[in-house]
Amino acid sequence: MNDEPITILLVEDEPAHVEIVRRNFETIGIAHTLKHVPDGESALDYLYRNDSFRDPASSPRPGLILLDLRLPKVDGLQVLKTIKNDSALNSIPIVILSTSASENDITMAYANGANSYVVKPADFKQFGELLDSIGTYWMTWNHHSRK
Numbered sequence: 001m002n003d004e005p006i007t008i009l010l011v012e013d014e015p016a017h018v019e020i021v022r023r024n025f026e027t028i029g030i031a032h033t034l035k036h037v038p039d040g041e042s043a044l045d046y047l048y049r050n051d052s053f054r055d056p057a058s059s060p061r062p063g064l065i066l067l068d069l070r071l072p073k074v075d076g077l078q079v080l081k082t083i084k085n086d087s088a089l090n091s092i093p094i095v096i097l098s099t100s101a102s103e104n105d106i107t108m109a110y111a112n113g114a115n116s117y118v119v120k121p122a123d124f125k126q127f128g129e130l131l132d133s134i135g136t137y138w139m140t141w142n143h144h145s146r147k
Contacts, residue, residue, distance in 0.1 A: 005033060006033075006062070006063030006064060007033045007034075007035055007060045007061065007062045007063055007064075008025075008033065008034050008035070008062060008063070008064045008065075008066060009035050009036075009037065009043065009046060009047075009062035009064070009065045009066070010034055010035065010036045010037075010066045011036075011037055011038075011039075011040065011042075011043040011065065011066065011067045011068055011071065011076065011079065012036065012038070012066070012068045012097070013038050013039055013068060013070075013071050013072055014068070017068075017120065017127075018036055020124070020127055020131070021034070021066065021131060022034060022036075024127075024131040025131065033060070035059070035060075035062065038072075039071050039072045039073040039074065040071040040072070040073055040074030040075055040076060040078060040079040041073035041074045042073075043065075043067070043071075043074075043079050044074060044079060044082060046059055047061075047062075047083065047089055061092070062092055063092070063093075064092070064093050064094075064095065065083070065092055065093070065094045065095070066095050066097045067079060067080060067094055067095065067096055067097065067114075068096075068097055068098055069096060069098040069100055069105060069109070070098065070099070070100070076096065076098070077105075077108055077109065077112065080094060080096070080109065080112045080113060080114060081112045081113075083113075084112055084113030090113065093115040093116075094113070094114050094115055094116075095114070095115060095116040095117075095118060096109045096114045096116065096117040096118065097118050097120055098117070098118075098119060098120060099119065099120050099122075100119070101119045105117075118130065
């Protein structure tokens with residue numbers, strides 16, 4: 001099990017989904033830092049420390065990325081491709097957290113290096129249970145690289 005906190009980068013454009021993730025992680029006691037960006041362009045700026053993300057102390061390298069696919073500016077699939085094609089970033093686990101259950105989206109995500117693909121349920125309670133499972137697995141049972 002992992003005891004050291006990691007930074008989780010949440011790339012999500014829907015404010016209600018951001019709040020659900022934030023509240024659920026607090027409720028289940030995940031003692032990790034959650035950083036949020038609202039679009040794919042901001043995600044890449046964060047990861048490459050551009051613009052307002054230049055300071056590594058306030059924009060630490062994430063140990064996990066929760067990535068929506070349908071994003072403004074740069075879509076999630078392009079963000080995924082960029083990360084997984086960069087040797088400095090490609091070891092960061094990426095969980096696709098999407099409303100899409102399209103077989104094509106799932107296939108494309110895995111073909112481009114996603115570590116997991118999870119479909120967000122429409123029901124608030126089920127979404128919370130899903131986040132609990134994600135948090136328990138990725139933050140408790142999964143072993144992270146500390147590179």
